[in-house]
Every structure is written in structure tokens, then in C-alpha cells.
Amino acid sequence: MKITVAGDVKEYADGITVADLIVSEDVETPAYVTVALNDEFVLTENHATTKLADGDNVEFLYFMGGGGCGVYK
């Protein structure tokens, strides 16, 4: 089946879950990535049970710190 991951259409085995996709995409800090599936967030606790379907659109949103220091202690 075809899934669009971060804008790229890729081929995946039928029946994979969000958690499987996170592993096969080698997502950095997988426990802290936000997943949007077809414009809906998937809760972290549901990654392993959420199955993907042909034509799905998945986005990974990462925590990004950095910018300026000395503002919080």
C-alpha cells in the first residue's frame, strides 16, 4: 500500500501500524514525536494500535528547542 510520509509517497506492507512506521522511518526520539495522520493527531499511547491504510498521509512533528538562552531557570 502507498502512504505519504512527510510529503513523500512510499510503499509499505499492508496492515502496518503507526508504531511500525516510526521504526521503519528511523524517527529520532520516537517516544516524543507527534504524529498527524490525515490531519488528526494520534496519541502516543495509540501508536501501536493505529493501523495505516492505503492513501494515508502521515506527518512527523518533532520537538525543536534552541534559539536563545538565559530566559528560564
Add this chain to the structure above:
Amino acid sequence: MVDFQVDETVDITDVVCPITFVKAKVALEELDDGQVLLIHLNDGEPVQNVPRSIKEEGHQILKLTGNEDGTYDLVVRKAGG
């Protein structure tokens, strides 16, 4: 001959291009649509460029007259009225 009454006057002889047009544009922005602005401007670059730029913005040039001191008076009706 177009009938008009000048609503506002702006002197742009104290600035140089491209601020001449900016000053005229700001003066036009402060008018209501259809009101008439008299722009006092210098010979040379200003008189060559300012009327053209104002026309490009869609306003109507009513009159351009040369004064004896080498300056010009440009009369413009603000677009939209």
C-alpha cells in the same frame, strides 16, 4: 478642461527621488477616494517619474503646469471615486 477643486496640497520639492513618490503616495493615501491633490514638484527626475508612478497606481492625472521658477504643479484625482 476638467473641472476640479484642490482638496489638499503637498510639497515634494524638499525631498529627492525616490522619496518624492513616497511622499506623494502618502499624501494620496490620506485623502478620500475621488479627492484632488496638488503636488508641488521639481523639474528633472521628479517631473519625469512621479506622474508616471502615480498613473501606474491607478490615479487620474488632471493637470501638469510648469511654474516660472522651474517647479511644476501636478494635480491628481485619487482613484476609486
Add this chain to the structure above:
Amino acid sequence: MAFTNEQLERYSRHIILQEVGAGGQKRLMDASVLIIGAGGLGAPAALYLAAAGVGRIGIADADAVDLSNLQRQVIHATADVGKPKVQSASESMLAINPEITVETHRMYVSASNILDLIAGYDFVIDGTDNFPAKFLINDACVLSGKAFSHAGIIRFQGQLMTYVPGEGPCYRCVFRDPPPPDAVPTCSQAGVIGAMGGVIGSLQAMEAVKYFIGQGELLTGALLTFNALTMEFRKVRLPRRADCQVCGAHPTILEPVDYALAACDLDGGG
């Protein structure tokens, strides 16, 4: 208020734009922005907003300029090392544009002072380098009904989004809770290309300008990501989280919260 000839000249490239004009420039001159963090993001944002003539700019940071800051924090110079960042930033902004007012806040932001701090400004720019501060700013802005720009940078990556009350998700809708201390690297630990602050911080300034002149589309309901290695910008649509703890239908966060900071961020560096 009429423009002086000097102001017409200074702001001519703005005024000449159909989308800005005299009206938009006046709105910028009447506007106020608070920049939290005078670092990699805050530096370009502050410089561009000062140059744009934003009438009153607040800058909050407790640190002093360090030599390691200068690779990216272009608002500070080598001679400023050791000086309070807010002072150095203020001097640079006023050197560019002496017409504006700069307010310096040499302080750490916290749950106890953030609401008072942001209350005096129309728009907030989050230029902080750690997640507790980012969540704190988000919550305070949501609770105060204030628009703000979030951004983060690390390595060759950057991201930003804009929150406007009632017009889309907040930072917490997307990321829910701060990661545990040290679980996700910040740029003080992972490094960042200096120009990344320039790209993303300038985009934050762009969002603030657009917010004030009321033109175009803001990054509300979207996260813009930038990868400098591939030179790809992506605008990812963001849904709202109906059960968001702070902006959802039944909020559980009713006042700002302090979170623990990663130990390695305590001495700053972002």
C-alpha cells in the same frame, strides 16, 4: 500623525508596498512586541523589527553575552562579551533605529512573572532554547489571549508556527507536554548552524509584521519546517486538539506552570 521626511525616507521601501502603505507603517509604529530570549532567534527578529520601526520592543533575557553566542547571535558584538544581553541587544536596535523605544527585562521568565511581562505587549516572539520556557510562553499567551510566534532550531533544522487566539491550534495542541529533561537535545547540546537563527528568527519577525499590517496568511494552523541540508521548506497543516489542556473545551491548565529544566541547559548556551 504625519510622517517626517526622514521617516518617509527610512520607511520608503515599506510605504511603497501596496500591502503596507502609510497605514501599515503607522500600525507598525504603534505596535509593541515582546521578544523572549536575545539569542539565535531573538537576535535577527529584534534587529528586523527595530529596523521596521515597531514602536516599542521589549526584550527579556537574564544572561550576559558569551563568546560562544557570537557564532549566531548577530545582535551582539565581540566587544559586548560580558555585557547583559538585553543591554547589548538594546544598543544594537537603537543604533539601527533611534526612533523606537526598547524596554529591557533582565530576568528569567517563570510562572510567577510571565503574565505581567507579556501583558504590556501586542505580540510575543518565543526565542527561547528550552521546552519548559516554550510551554510556559504558550500557556501564558493562550491564557492571556495573546498572539505569539513559536520557533525552534537545532542542527540544520528549524520550525515555526504562529498562535492567534481563536484561529487555530496552540503549541500544546501539537506537543502536549514537555519532554522529560534531557530526553530531546537542545541546540546547546546538539549544535546549530548560525544562519539557521537568521532564517527562522527573520521569519518570526515576518509573522509579527504581517500580524500588524493584517496582510496575507499567518502560520496559524500550520507548522513551517525548514531543512537546510536539503533546502526544503514544508508547511504541515496542524489540527486543533479539542481536548488540549490549555486551549481546549475543558482546559485543565488555568495558570502558567513551571517545568523542570534539563541539567545541561541550566548554564544556557542556545
